[in-house]
Amino acid sequence: MSNYVTHLECSYSQKKYVKNKVYNLSDLSKPLLVRYDLKKISSDYSYSDFVNRHADCPGFWKYLPLLPINSSKSIIDLGELITPLIKINVSKFSKNSKIFVKDEGRLPTGSFKARGLALAVAKAKEFGIQKMAIPTNGNAGAALAAYASKANIESIVLCPEDTPTININEAALQGANTIIVNGLINECGKIIGDLKDKMGWFDVSTLKEPYRIEGKKTMGLELFEQFNQNLPDAIFYPTGGGTGLIGMWKAFQELRELGWLNCKLPKMFAVQSETCAPIVKAFENNQRHAELWENASTIASGIRVPAAIGDFLILDAIRESEGSAIAVSEESIIDCRDAIANETGLLMCPEGAATAAGYIKALSKNLINENDQVVLFNCASGLKYPMPKITKKIDKNNLLNKDFS
Numbered sequence: 001m002s003n004y005v006t007h008l009e010c011s012y013s014q015k016k017y018v019k020n021k022v023y024n025l026s027d028l029s030k031p032l033l034v035r036y037d038l039k040k041i042s043s044d045y046s047y048s049d050f051v052n053r054h055a056d057c058p059g060f061w062k063y064l065p066l067l068p069i070n071s072s073k074s075i076i077d078l079g080e081l082i083t084p085l086i087k088i089n090v091s092k093f094s095k096n097s098k099i100f101v102k103d104e105g106r107l108p109t110g111s112f113k114a115r116g117l118a119l120a121v122a123k124a125k126e127f128g129i130q131k132m133a134i135p136t137n138g139n140a141g142a143a144l145a146a147y148a149s150k151a152n153i154e155s156i157v158l159c160p161e162d163t164p165t166i167n168i169n170e171a172a173l174q175g176a177n178t179i180i181v182n183g184l185i186n187e188c189g190k191i192i193g194d195l196k197d198k199m200g201w202f203d204v205s206t207l208k209e210p211y212r213i214e215g216k217k218t219m220g221l222e223l224f225e226q227f228n229q230n231l232p233d234a235i236f237y238p239t240g241g242g243t244g245l246i247g248m249w250k251a252f253q254e255l256r257e258l259g260w261l262n263c264k265l266p267k268m269f270a271v272q273s274e275t276c277a278p279i280v281k282a283f284e285n286n287q288r289h290a291e292l293w294e295n296a297s298t299i300a301s302g303i304r305v306p307a308a309i310g311d312f313l314i315l316d317a318i319r320e321s322e323g324s325a326i327a328v329s330e331e332s333i334i335d336c337r338d339a340i341a342n343e344t345g346l347l348m349c350p351e352g353a354a355t356a357a358g359y360i361k362a363l364s365k366n367l368i369n370e371n372d373q374v375v376l377f378n379c380a381s382g383l384k385y386p387m388p389k390i391t392k393k394i395d396k397n398n399l400l401n402k403d404f405s
Contacts (some may be wrong), residue, residue, distance in 0.1 A: 105381030116212030135188030138167030220251030352378030
């Protein structure tokens with residue numbers, strides 16, 4: 001099959017760009033969005049056909065008509081799956097029994113970054129790109145390394161020096177030329193931007209190429225299928241570069257234009273840490289663009305993004321959905337991670353735990369109701385992050401009168 005892509009479009013000016021060419025940003029240095037012949041798709045597929053006809057493709061690849069690859073032969077298969085929705089009941093959540101965690105940690109490389117990088121690498125392979133470079137706080141670098149290795153493409157990964165060690169090692173072991181930088185992720189990105197032409201790198205930074213967002217939008221396609229052609233009342237999403245939030249909003253618009261989505265769209269909540277909250281500040285100040293956040297830091301390394309090139313797209317989606325941007329404390333992130341792990345057995349990553357803290361804060365501010373159906377995105381496995389050290393020990397030769405409580 002050939003794909004249904006008609007053209008690419010500047011997200012800021014709506015200027016059209018021809019398909020089948022290699023792009024990074026538009027002429028205005030803004031993200032490019034892939035556009036499809038939705039009338040042709042709706043003519044060729046019913047919704048049932050859409051979710052079932054390509055069900056032999058692994059995981060999110062089955063949504064082939066709304067993906068930009070040329071055919072199923074371009075799929076890079078690392079065992080992708082449809083990630084589960086897990087209902088959780090936690091004492092911190094009051095009486096709401098309609099809270100679900102979308103657990104993205106089940107994907108290859110243990111995070112939702114697999115979605116976007118799978119599509120970006122698949123398109124790079126179609127275009128004959130040989131070298132791909134990415135700045136990362138951890139998970140994106142690991143995902144690029146894995147998919148690029150499978151596609152026989154060289155990957156270069158630049159990490160801030162305080163990136164979790166397991167993420168750095170993971171990228172290196174999976175074949176990336178992994179380099180540690182004494183700076184933040186935006187500074188790693190600047191290095192790639194400055195050197196890409198000289199080194200022959202294709203820059204696959206967040207929203208600096210058109211196809212990662214197409215992979216991330218499959219989270220929205222999955223939710224619509226998992227809720228039986230419906231959607232939750234609210235989605236809480238840990239927001240750094242914001243590709244997933246933007247992608248889901250794009251997916252909902254496409255499903256609506258196809259005539260398959262007739263329900264109310266969810267309120268979209270961007271959750272950030274109080275110690276790195278440029279989107280929250282811009283939202284509260286009624287700005288369309290966010291200012292650089294100085295001295296960014298947070299235990300949730302994946303959302304430690306001082307500046308997002310797609311800031312206006314994030315803010316547009318939040319406002320159009322009547323959602324909000326919420327900053328949570330570092331303490332609340334840890335408290336929620338620990339409570340959810342202790343009470344449900346689900347070990348969330350700090351970014352995922354931030355969405356739980358965001359839900360609690362939204363409830364306290366009456367931004368949502370106790371009975372709302374809510375999805376929290378756990379963007380990676382908690383096993384990939386530092387955990388509390390255990391110090392309790394016993395002497396195997398002296399067990400009498402020991403307190404095991």
